[in-house]
Amino acid sequence: MSSTPHVEPFFFDSEPGTRFSLYHAPNAQVAARGAILYVHPFAEELNKSRRMAALQARAFAAMGFAVLQIDLFGCGDSCGDFSAARWELWRRDLGVAHQWLTKRNGGPVHLWGLRLGGLLALDYACTTQVAGIILWQPYLSGRTCINQFLRLRMAAYMLDEDPAMEQLAAGGNAALRAELTARGTIEVAGYEVSAELVRSIDAIDAANLRLPPCTVHWFACGAPATEKLAAAAQRLAACWAPGGVALHYHPVAGAPFWSTAEIAECPALLAATCAVFARESK
Incomplete structure (x- = not known):
């Protein structure tokens, strides 16, 4: 794109305290596509994946999406100690961020979750209406x-x-x-x-979640083998289909950037994600 989308760092209030966020404004030179709320992974995987999340957020913004990245309570640059983090607090943070995005941009909102953030996005979606959900190598079981x-x-x-x-x-x-x-x-x-x-995370299983009708795109890379995950995706699709959820599975080749010793990228994942949303715009 000829225009570089604007990135705005800021803090917003969400009891208790404040949350650090990055807002990626949509490219003004293309048609507005709605908004995407990013849900980051757990513990050190958050830091390992920051570069990939930033690259994809910029790509989404260039395509016409407004993107909000939020550090949940006790994580990253937000207030609170990790030991004080709670699942319900994180769900509440997503609710505040979701409302902020809706007021700022209007239009449909997608959730985009990585690893445990994918499971959190799915759990949050059970109590609200979203246009769709993007899963990057999600955990299907909190206990796992x-x-x-x-x-x-x-x-x-x-x-x-x-x-x-x-x-x-x-x-x-x-x-x-x-x-x-x-x-x-x-x-x-x-x-x-x-x-x-831990008890709250242990209790979450994707197969037991009842999502509202929406489209879910699951992108898989790294371990376990994508063939094994494909079977899990088929089972999950069967669980969700009666409720009007359409699950699409996209295997890609690439390194597990969320756990590598050095900061890594997975260009194939970026390309596959952008390709799916480029098709959906036509």
């Missing part, structure tokens, strides 16, 4: 997300030469969950997470 998160703690234990730490690692996720229950919080890779947040 937490189990993978806890494995980071186990890996740290295994590298520790203290026999007590090695014994904890041998106990696996069950031992870590018992520690979380007993203490109320647990520190994993620099993030202190509460038992209350």
Whole structure:
């Protein structure tokens, strides 16, 4: 596009405190397409994926979408400690951001979620009306997300030469969950997470969510194999179809940029996402 969309950083009020956000204004030289609200992933995956989220947000804006990126409570540059984060607080943040986007731009609003942000977007969509949902390598089960998160703690234990730490690692996720229950919080890779947040995340399963009629685009890259995810997408599509949800699965090749040691990009994912929305504009 010949015009570079404007990016506006700001904070908005959402109890408790404020939330940091980036607003990408739509390209004024093309027809307005509505708005997209980005829902970021969990813990360190937020930081690893910032570049990819920024690249896609700019691409959406160039296509005529207004895009809002928000750091949820306790995350990124927003107020609050991660240990105080709660699922319902995050849902409330999305509601405030959704209302702000609607007032600012009008038109349809899509949700765009990455990893656990995809599951949060789906859960939030159950109580509101959205034009569609974009999922980037989403977790379908909150419990799976937490189990993978806890494995980071186990890996740290295994590298520790203290026999007590090695014994904890041998106990696996069950031992870590018992520690979380007993203490109320647990520190994993620099993030202190509460038992209350873990319980809420554990309880969310995409197959049990009842979405309003909408279109969902699921983009898959990285592990597990896209063939395995295709089968999961078919099962999920069957669960949601009676409610008027149309699920489209898009496998792409690329690195799992949300977990790589260095900041990485996945050009194929950017291209595939843009291609789908370019077709929908015709």
